[in-house]
Every structure is written in structure tokens, then in C-alpha cells.
Amino acid sequence: SQQGEEDPQALSIQEGENATMNCSYKTSINNLQWYRQNSGRGLVHLILIRSNEREKHSGRLRVTLDTSKKSSSLLITASRAADTASYFCATVPFKRGANNLFFGTGTRLTVIP
């Protein structure tokens, strides 16, 4: 079974608006990662946040992590039509030697030009 659950399942916004996606997970983690997937394509890594970090930025992306609530959020600011894609959070369990990613169900983001 998958580790995480994203919320919402689908999100539709106007270009220029901000998009926020949330992820909840179940077990202790080593790190949490966000990936993007264009329709029918492979996944592209966006950002990694370690379990001892609370916030991280990369360009227009901002990720937060709350390990006490076992949740994370991804904020995309000033969205563009090209941001239209599915976004997945993936956790790496806190287990010696493990680097397996366990993915959530994803949020389908549509940015309307």
C-alpha cells in the first residue's frame, strides 16, 4: 500500500495564482520528496526535505514539513500553464539502508491560462 495521501486530488487555478498541495504520511521518515509527472511521462524530482528540516525553497516552490503531524505541503507561487501536471509526495522510511520511495496518490493540478 502507498505511504502518503495527497489533498486535494485535483486542483484547478488561474495562471498567476498560487497552488497549495498537502501530503500526509503514516510512518517515521528519513526524508520526503516531491515529484512532478506530466501526463503519460516519467516523474521529475522537484525538491527533497529532510526529516530535521521544516521548510525549504527552490525557485517558485516552497515545501514545509511537520513531522509531528506527519504532513507536508507544496506551494507553487505565481503558477504558469506549464505547471499543469500531477504532483506526488514520496517518503523514504526511517530504516537503515532504505532509500525506497513510497508515493502518495497525487494531486492533479490544472493551471488555466
Add this chain to the structure above:
Amino acid sequence: DTGVSQDPRHKITKRGQNVTFRCDPISEHNRLYWYRQTLGQGPEFLTYFQNEAQLEKSRLLSDRFSAERPKGSFSTLEIQRTEQGDSAMYLCASSLQRRIFQNTEAFFGQGTRLTVV
């Protein structure tokens, strides 16, 4: 292009046939992962290799699924006696992990889309 290549990109097969997919990871990456993704779902972990050693295979979906990475470079995923429920996207990813608990990102290939008719 992430540097991970998968072949073929698409495969249509008749139920009961065997299929084999190939993944070529980024050359210096020591870890290789296989995932399955069905429509509208996130990728589901199947198995992974550290160099040529298969360290986790309990999540392979059934004994019809097997994977190899004979020389620690490319890998193959075989599905025997395919069933319609095997129709999915099969994704390969690789990463470089030098230390235990090292935080690393995975690089995914474009996937092989399998259709069992």
C-alpha cells in the same frame, strides 16, 4: 531527459505471454528501482537493487514477476503469463547512495506502458 532510459516505451501483448522490459540507469548510480503505476494512482514500489544485489523483492506483485540486474548496470523486469490486470506503466528509477541514511533523489525513466489484451 533524466538519463534513465527504458525500452520498449510501449508493449502490447496477449494474455498468457511473457514480457521483458529493460532499464538502463544513469551509469554511476548504484541503486535501481522498479515501480508500477496504474491510471490515476501514484507509483507503487516493486523492487530495488544495490549494484547487482536485489535487496527488496517482497513487494513484487506475484511470483510471475521477477527482476535482474546481472552486472550491476542495466536491469530487466519480466512478467510471465501476463494477465489483463498487469496492464500498467512500469517505471524504472536510479539513484546514487554512498552512505546509509544519505538523502538522495531518484531519477526516473519515461516508463514502459504495458497493455495486455
